[in-house]
Amino acid sequence: MAEDAPRRRPTLDEVAGLAGVSRSVASRALNNAPHVSRAKREAVERAVRQLGYVPNPTARALATRQTGAAALVVSGEDPSIFADPFFAQVIVGASAALEEADLHLMLCLAASDRGRKRVEELLRSGGADGVMLMALREDDPLGRAVEEAAMPVVFGGRPVGPAPRWYVDVDNAGGAREATEYLLSLGRTRVAALCGRLDTEAGRARYRGYRDAVLAAGLDPFPPGEGDFTEGGGAAATAALLADHPDVDGVFAANDNMGVGALRTLRETGRRVPDDVAVVGFDDLAVAQVSDPPLTTVHQPIQALGREMARMLAALVDGQDPTPLILPTRLVFRASA
Amino acid sequence: MAEDAPRRRPTLDEVAGLAGVSRSVASRALNNAPHVSRAKREAVERAVRQLGYVPNPTARALATRQTGAAALVVSGEDPSIFADPFFAQVIVGASAALEEADLHLMLCLAASDRGRKRVEELLRSGGADGVMLMALREDDPLGRAVEEAAMPVVFGGRPVGPAPRWYVDVDNAGGAREATEYLLSLGRTRVAALCGRLDTEAGRARYRGYRDAVLAAGLDPFPPGEGDFTEGGGAAATAALLADHPDVDGVFAANDNMGVGALRTLRETGRRVPDDVAVVGFDDLAVAQVSDPPLTTVHQPIQALGREMARMLAALVDGQDPTPLILPTRLVFRASA
DNA sequence: CTCGGAAATGGGAGCGCTCCCAAATGGAAG
DNA sequence: CTTCCATTTGGGAGCGCTCCCATTTCCGAG
Numbered sequence: 001m002a003e004d005a006p007r008r009r010p011t012l013d014e015v016a017g018l019a020g021v022s023r024s025v026a027s028r029a030l031n032n033a034p035h036v037s038r039a040k041r042e043a044v045e046r047a048v049r050q051l052g053y054v055p056n057p058t059a060r061a062l063a064t065r066q067t068g069a070a071a072l073v074v075s076g077e078d079p080s081i082f083a084d085p086f087f088a089q090v091i092v093g094a095s096a097a098l099e100e101a102d103l104h105l106m107l108c109l110a111a112s113d114r115g116r117k118r119v120e121e122l123l124r125s126g127g128a129d130g131v132m133l134m135a136l137r138e139d140d141p142l143g144r145a146v147e148e149a150a151m152p153v154v155f156g157g158r159p160v161g162p163a164p165r166w167y168v169d170v171d172n173a174g175g176a177r178e179a180t181e182y183l184l185s186l187g188r189t190r191v192a193a194l195c196g197r198l199d200t201e202a203g204r205a206r207y208r209g210y211r212d213a214v215l216a217a218g219l220d221p222f223p224p225g226e227g228d229f230t231e232g233g234g235a236a237a238t239a240a241l242l243a244d245h246p247d248v249d250g251v252f253a254a255n256d257n258m259g260v261g262a263l264r265t266l267r268e269t270g271r272r273v274p275d276d277v278a279v280v281g282f283d284d285l286a287v288a289q290v291s292d293p294p295l296t297t298v299h300q301p302i303q304a305l306g307r308e309m310a311r312m313l314a315a316l317v318d319g320q321d322p323t324p325l326i327l328p329t330r331l332v333f334r335a336s337a
Numbered sequence: 338m339a340e341d342a343p344r345r346r347p348t349l350d351e352v353a354g355l356a357g358v359s360r361s362v363a364s365r366a367l368n369n370a371p372h373v374s375r376a377k378r379e380a381v382e383r384a385v386r387q388l389g390y391v392p393n394p395t396a397r398a399l400a401t402r403q404t405g406a407a408a409l410v411v412s413g414e415d416p417s418i419f420a421d422p423f424f425a426q427v428i429v430g431a432s433a434a435l436e437e438a439d440l441h442l443m444l445c446l447a448a449s450d451r452g453r454k455r456v457e458e459l460l461r462s463g464g465a466d467g468v469m470l471m472a473l474r475e476d477d478p479l480g481r482a483v484e485e486a487a488m489p490v491v492f493g494g495r496p497v498g499p500a501p502r503w504y505v506d507v508d509n510a511g512g513a514r515e516a517t518e519y520l521l522s523l524g525r526t527r528v529a530a531l532c533g534r535l536d537t538e539a540g541r542a543r544y545r546g547y548r549d550a551v552l553a554a555g556l557d558p559f560p561p562g563e564g565d566f567t568e569g570g571g572a573a574a575t576a577a578l579l580a581d582h583p584d585v586d587g588v589f590a591a592n593d594n595m596g597v598g599a600l601r602t603l604r605e606t607g608r609r610v611p612d613d614v615a616v617v618g619f620d621d622l623a624v625a626q627v628s629d630p631p632l633t634t635v636h637q638p639i640q641a642l643g644r645e646m647a648r649m650l651a652a653l654v655d656g657q658d659p660t661p662l663i664l665p666t667r668l669v670f671r672a673s674a
Numbered sequence: 675c676t677c678g679g680a681a682a683t684g685g686g687a688g689c690g691c692t693c694c695c696a697a698a699t700g701g702a703a704g
Numbered sequence: 705c706t707t708c709c710a711t712t713t714g715g716g717a718g719c720g721c722t723c724c725c726a727t728t729t730c731c732g733a734g
Contacts, residue, residue: 396690
């Protein structure tokens, strides 16, 4: 509150004026481009300090046609999908990588119609230099908008259907296979799968991995059932499963939430885990550690997923042409199997 | 891939040309401002559709001096602070409110030095129309930068020290008092507090609430101890507490994480909860429901916190002068007390 | 002392939009 | 058929920065 003169923020012209150079030279000095004498460069630096000059990012964006921002859009019909700790991890990873590339992070939760409209507009208007797209479902209304985007798009997790040009994914099928093989290696012979949403590629791939492992062992896989990746869904599916097949001795759950749901139903129906039924989950979220018993699960490198998406996008913005990436998973052994 | 002509995105001039009007009229029509005849307005709309025109947000931002974005900055020396599900809830709330105000959300995790530098620059450069600031600690390096920000700043949770002009907070002291009073009403007479970080106002206010309640009951409050809001910290603090005061019969934990830590130590030292020691937490995060036993805790409206911060900021950007807001908490009864 | 080329410099034209303001248009009133 | 005012219209000047390019400056070589 010392001096509250309604002073505008200084412009590059004023810096140049004070430094006694032209705007061009000042600009070059600022972006430390070549063709600036040592003397003038220093004069500019001094003027910048004296005036407290900070370049106007908007003006720069207009001139360079680069906004300096990358958007992370999380699709879903319900904003609460974002409450999944999964996304927080993705963001931590992406944020770190974007920081390195000097890009800002815009977060778009495309839940409502209005939200989707805004994302579409962002995509078409060039309001960001690139987009990271997560949790796209089959027939997602954003799918079309993405195709005519005015900027590069990196997918987090392949969408259902033909693989996009750029994506980062986790080895869902491989992880599921490994989990199922482990269950089988324990001597379990009636291993069922609790499917996730089958309108996502992750849901499908995890079932495929399960099925492949069971077939490879010469056994009959359980048919896929529509799931929803929620704890309640896992509990219900397990109840239904037990009704039809009381002799199940192993369960591969498409994610930890469903795994925990299974644990609950199993407990409620008087079965011991892992003695009577062994359970393996997928994700390795915090919940897998605090469940009772702690859940053996397929760990996926979520921060790395975010990081690699951001790096890929930064490369794209930089004019390079990176190749898709599939991150490895690994089985984490705990008490449930 | 139908026609891959390197066509630029159309500009307003081209729209105007096609519609047979001047750029001014086209601009007015687009922003549906007055002084445009019905006929021309329609002509412009037609041209927009035909050309697939989308206004360039950067150019608009430069001309209006409004970026159309609000930043949410989460301070902290460690990016993993963001993994706390708390922030995801704040974001869900803020995102919804920003959507209504037609502002985009920029997320800044100011963890590294570089990250902080970027936030400072954002603040000073006017790269956003306003900022929501969370988790500011005492002596936070961002504190100073905030004061000379070129835009309105809304605090999420009061910082330590003099209250800022605009903030949204939760009634920390009130919630803590209520929790403690409840413990006292249960007939407990040796109720201790597990403090959170005392370099945050939330940590201090919660201790004050506890102390006030104990004093009001004519008892002696336990002295404050430095805590860290983590499960491990809660467990350790509880162990230390029990060593000094084996007869404690009630614990008010400054948040759920610490409450769960207390539960663990209590269990490990052979005490029954709530029979021997009653425990109350603060936050009402998911962990409070799945803990063993489920944690009685002070619920705080986190999404609302985010929503109100965003609304306050939108009002500020809109030139209004909103007043600070303190959101109520409420005690949620579960098995631990 | 002259010349040539490399380095440094600054003028100016954008980037695409908003908004002020003067000029043109269109009726209604006289 | 004027006169006048309320609208509508379009020209033009920015917003603050980058970048191309024509000039100027500087030096060492000849």
